[in-house]
Amino acid sequence: MKVLFLQPPMGGWVTWGKHIAINVNHAQLAANLREWYPNIDVHVLDCRALEIDENTMIKILKDIDPNLVYMGDALQTTGVAAIHPRYKRAADLIKSNLPNTKICVGGFFYGANAQNILEETESFDFIIAGETEATMPELAKELSKGDPNISVVKGLTYRDNGSVKMTDYRPLIKNLDELPLPAYDLFPMDKYVGFNYVKKYVETYHSRGCPNGCLFCVGWSNYDKRGKNDWTKYRIRSGKRVVDELEILVKKYGAKFVCIMDEDFNVYRPRVEEFIDEMNKRNLNVPFFFMGRAPYHLRDKDLLKPLREIGFVCGLIGLEAVDEETLKKLHKNVQVDQVAEVVNLFRENNIMSVTTWMVGYPDDDESKIKNRFERIDAIDPDMMALQIMTPLPGIPMYDELKPFIQEWNLEKWDFQHAVINTKHLSREDLGRLAAWANREFYSKPGRIQRILYDKNYHPLCKLIARCYVETADKHAQAAMKNEVFV
Amino acid sequence: MNRAIHISPKDLLYSMQFKDGDFADIAIVCGQPQRAMLALEKIENPVKNFSAFGYTFWTGKYNGRPVTVGNGGFYAPDSAVATELLCVGGVNNIIRLGSCGSLKKEIVVGDYVIAEKALRGDGVTKYYVDESYIPTSDIDLNNKLCNLFENTYKGMVWTTDALLKETKEIVNDVINKGAIAVDMITSAFLTIANVYKKKATALLVVSDNLITGELGFSSIKFFDAEKKMIDKSFAIIDELL
Structure with a gap:
């Protein structure tokens, strides 16, 4: 099971000038995934930081051939809802080149609007409803199984025979x-x-x-x-x-x-x-x-x-x-x-x-x-x-x-x-x-x-x-x- | 009116409780108050001379030598007033730190212009000198400033009262007469200093370029050059022993 945290080619929040920051959401989820499920192979591609264009991004993705790509952010300094068109474009490109790769998004903008956005965005497979820290690793773990049961992963929106469904509410991480x-x-x-x-x-x-x-x-x-x-x-x-x-x-x-x-x-x-x-x-x-x-x-x-x-x-x-x-x-x-x-x-x-x-x-x-x-x-x-x-x-x-x-x-x-x-x-x-x-x-x-x-x-x-x-x-x-x- | 003059420079100075000796022999004068505040930071133990009519002057010491700093006007008319107060108040060497627009492509935002002479497009100096008069700066001060700064151009500065009438016809005419920069103060400043036989010069940082259209009034390059102008120009005081 290979998971890729992807920051596609994009700009940044203009208020802070040239602003190429680490995606803290990706960094936290990658750590959780690695610690909780060490058998999962974790990759990171930050196209913005590495100044990688879309063609190169797809080439690298083909080399990695991930089972799951995750995109999301937790900080408004990346661009608030303006990140969505970028993530959607990246997802469209991935789906046309790697149709078997699953795509999950979460965090800012998505957490409260998972169902609506999934209904509108064909290239996304999953959207996390609420906090991503536990849900995303659990999703990856479930997908790594031969016969995954997505419905048991709390805090997730997914498609089931074409219809969008939400799993149970996931309580917040306490500590x-x-x-x-x-x-x-x-x-x-x-x-x-x-x-x-x-x-x-x-x-x-x-x-x-x-x-x-x-x-x-x-x-x-x-x-x-x-x-x-x-x-x-x-x-x-x-x-x-x-x-x-x-x-x-x-x-x-x-x-x-x-x-x-x-x-x-x-x-x-x-x-x-x-x-x-x-x-x-x-x-x-x-x-x-x-x-x-x-x-x-x-x-x-x-x-x-x-x-x-x-x-x-x-x-x-x-x-x-x-x-x-x-x-x-x-x-x-x-x-x-x-x-x-x-x-x-x-x-x-x-x-x-x-x-x-x-x-x-x-x-x-x-x-x-x-x-x-x-x-x-x-x-x-x-x-x-x-x-x-x-x-x-x-x-x-x-x-x-x-x-x-x-x-x-x-x-x-x-x-x-x-x-x-x-x-x-x-x-x-x-x-x-x-x-x-x-x-x-x-x-x-x-x-x-x-x-x-x-x-x-x-x-x-x-x-x-x-x-x-x-x-x-x-x-x-x-x-x-x-x-x-x- | 029966009096010879309504208010003389001395009248004005004394109305502000000024006393002879308050000003130093050397003055470094800026136009904008915030530029004057940066200059104020350069001197030790500053004592305020006065703050009135929008002008504020302080006298303190730089490397042990007395110097007066302050804001000496934005435009030709108020610069004439402030310069005359300095001259009558006993200042003998006046260095003006201002800004200008470049009239040459190669003189860019952040460069410096030293005004060797001025082309009078102002309305105030006709009250002091004949129409044919050409105000000049002090060669010795110019040379000393030139030694302190890189990217410095010496030449004639055209002073206008009409910022928004810098038309192609007018600008090309003054370029043909030899002007390399334009401002709104220098001709009045130098004329008054010349009338009082004081040594004076104007060092101007370039804020914009009329040939290329570059506007740098709010650019970091301009702010930095302005700060450098203030920091380095005080070294001239050591040269004026």
């Missing part, structure tokens, strides 16, 4: 520390690059879910709707286990920058304390980034200095909206002043701040968006990451947003293109205003120079800032010229 660490040894670790310039770049994912469950969050699309708010069931790897992983990345693979992609790395103070302690004990000092919530940062103000000392050079804080009513409606559980205070604290500790915010709420008009921008501008983060509302099926706001969808080409469902209108704005106007906000932000005199030339920020921050400046114009291209990036 992430019981999972093996990702199988980095199978991936071309020296090929990954982030933010245009950062080589030996790696993204890691040490938790699942998010306790806050913002209603717009694409994280929901990873989860089987039959579970009860599974996305909000937050599970973590311990601080010690996180450092185990970072230690391997630094010592074995020479990682120069680690993007910790947990949706909320700082939920539990003891975990962060343990993380700091372990990093210090092992004398690990690698620059890293993480996303955290403002209230937790304020609760743990005293941890910012030790975090900076062990390498926390850049942090992302989500805000999304600037009026309390909208924030409450979104279940965001942050206050604007909290984010402003964290931005200042970051600056005091020489940590570059990135604040996310959104446009494309149903009631948005030009005045609301520009006023929202003015508040963000006043908070004055070092960088901002503007997201355009993207109504993925599976997110709680989907039903509210569905009537506003204007663009059904999923290549543009990447948070950088406007795919919806609002009650007051056309899709084009929404895109134009997003481009306006990006230009306004980075045009502010001295803002870019503050990062580029301030000696207190880590040199990698300067590279990240360069990337943001260089890609800011991409938002305009997305809005005005319909350029596709993923």
Whole structure:
């Protein structure tokens, strides 16, 4: 039984510039498969990292001749729903060249929409509903049998005599520390690059879910709707286990920058304390980034200095909206002043701040968006990451947003293109205003120079800032010229 | 009006509680405030001279030598005011760090232009000099700056008040007259300095190119060259002993 984890030729999330990251979902599943079912032969092909075109990809696939190909992602930085057209095209090509190879997808976008997508996508054989970590290896194991019984693999959508069926709901993995660490040894670790310039770049994912469950969050699309708010069931790897992983990345693979992609790395103070302690004990000092919530940062103000000392050079804080009513409606559980205070604290500790915010709420008009921008501008983060509302099926706001969808080409469902209108704005106007906000932000005199030339920020921050400046114009291209990036 | 002049430069300086000796003998002057802030970081123990009418100046020391830094105007009229305040306030050597558009294909974004003289397309200098007057920079300062920077071009800079009227006819005419770059300040700056018999020059980083159409106002290449211009130009102070 041969299983291939395939990242087909594709682009990347334009917000982060040239962005070729390891597929953390593949790395975790490959590790699980290898540990739990060692008789299964595991292969990896990352066409994006190796700059392999479709013809070469098929040639390599023919050489490997896998029984099962898996494609999927767990991080939005690959491209949100815009990955689907890429995976579908790869699946079509594989099916026309290797018709006996089974194809399974899972993760982002698929987890909550398995049945619908399988019905629409002939070249997929299986779609995982919900978390992939146990389901995918079990599927591979079952397929390795002479007479597989797919119906016993929980959390799976499959075809049975032409009709699409779902197996039973698969409960969530409870203890992430019981999972093996990702199988980095199978991936071309020296090929990954982030933010245009950062080589030996790696993204890691040490938790699942998010306790806050913002209603717009694409994280929901990873989860089987039959579970009860599974996305909000937050599970973590311990601080010690996180450092185990970072230690391997630094010592074995020479990682120069680690993007910790947990949706909320700082939920539990003891975990962060343990993380700091372990990093210090092992004398690990690698620059890293993480996303955290403002209230937790304020609760743990005293941890910012030790975090900076062990390498926390850049942090992302989500805000999304600037009026309390909208924030409450979104279940965001942050206050604007909290984010402003964290931005200042970051600056005091020489940590570059990135604040996310959104446009494309149903009631948005030009005045609301520009006023929202003015508040963000006043908070004055070092960088901002503007997201355009993207109504993925599976997110709680989907039903509210569905009537506003204007663009059904999923290549543009990447948070950088406007795919919806609002009650007051056309899709084009929404895109134009997003481009306006990006230009306004980075045009502010001295803002870019503050990062580029301030000696207190880590040199990698300067590279990240360069990337943001260089890609800011991409938002305009997305809005005005319909350029596709993923 | 019966008075000879409504407000003289000294009136204006003293209205800001300026006292003789506040400025140094050497001034490094930028146009944009954020550029001036980067220059401010280069000096030790800066003391603010004044902040008024949009101009802010500080005087401190660089390698032990007094120097004044600040933002001296965006356009010809306000640059004339700021330059006159510096001249009347006792500055004898003024180095302006600005930006320009290139009028030659080979002078690209991130290169530097030293203004040897200026072609007056501004509206303010006619109040100071005759129509035929050609403002010039100080040769000694120019040579010293040239030694500090690579990718430096020396020549005539055309100053215009009309950014959005840089038409083919007008631009080709000034190129034929010898201009290698265009900005909105240099002719006023040099004219006032010349009138007061002060040594002055303008070092300009190229932000765009009118021949190729390249726009680099927000490019990293421009930001880096701008930063380098500020960092390296202070070395001229050591040369002015």
